[in-house]
Amino acid sequence: MSAGQFLMQRSAIPGVQAVAACSSHAFARHTHEQFGIGVMRRGAQVSHSGRGQVKAGPGHVITVNPGEVHDGAPIGSALRAWQMLYLDLSVVADAAADIRQGRPQQYEFEHPAQDRPALARDVLALYAQATAGTSPLACDALLLRVLAQASVAQGIHPPPAPRPGVPASVRHALALIDDDPAAPLSLADLAAASDLSRYQVLRAISRVTGLTPHAYQMQRRLLLARRLIRQGAALADVAAMSGFADQSHMTRLFVRAYGVSPRRYAMAAGGA
Structure with a gap:
């Protein structure tokens, strides 16, 4: 190789x-x-x-x-x-x-x-x-x-997106992102869903996930993009459906995370 x-x-x-x-x-x-x-x-x-x-x-x-x-x-x-x-x-x-x-x-x-x-x-x-x-x-x-x-x-219980033991307030905030990664959410939206202040929800999500709320949302969008690409959707449509500003924005984040462009990923997934 x-x-x-x-x-x-x-x-x-x-x-x-x-x-x-x-x-x-x-x-x-x-x-x-x-x-x-x-x-x-x-x-x-x-x-x-x-x-x-x-x-x-x-x-x-x-x-x-x-x-x-x-x-x-x-x-x-x-x-x-x-x-x-x-x-x-x-x-x-x-x-x-x-x-x-x-x-x-x-x-x-x-x-x-x-x-x-x-x-x-x-x-x-x-x-x-x-x-x-x-x-x-x-x-x-x-x-x-x-x-x-x-x-x-041994055995299996698939881990949910938020880890077990996460406070209910934080689960509500993460669920808002998980349910629709493409949604244009604000920190105020997450705070309202969790009944916390914006600063509290920022710290809580960072502590639980290891990512800032924005970084967590970008990860969920990338995972959604991967699924859509494997399903055969056009890359421009994938970017729009996943909530990215445009295809080039999706490509930059995709390469940073996975080391390969969405186009190459699509070509490989199509031949898998």
């Missing part, structure tokens, strides 16, 4: 995206709606995650949980390369229920980066089999083994 390239590959497993990358791009803080697990193939990076700041080097297993705010930047001037699998919540839910015989506990990845050679081999084998179109039986067996090894808690 050439430098600066992001490649979304066809996956034989429904609900699983396969992405390979080789880049020096420094990602802005962003979130995913899926679970992500992969392996650093070469180079190294430092990243902030909901589980602390970590460094990952060659062979390390890297993970992200749904809704977890994270970023990533190369260590030094060298490129780093990785392969990631992004799993829909339903995929993990079904696998976790099988692993733990239906016990409804929350599933999450505990370590954002760890040196576990056996797990890394299984993740890379799953990536290779999924992208090569290997038999479902082989893919299913590896997927279960990977998730059984990688979890801290």
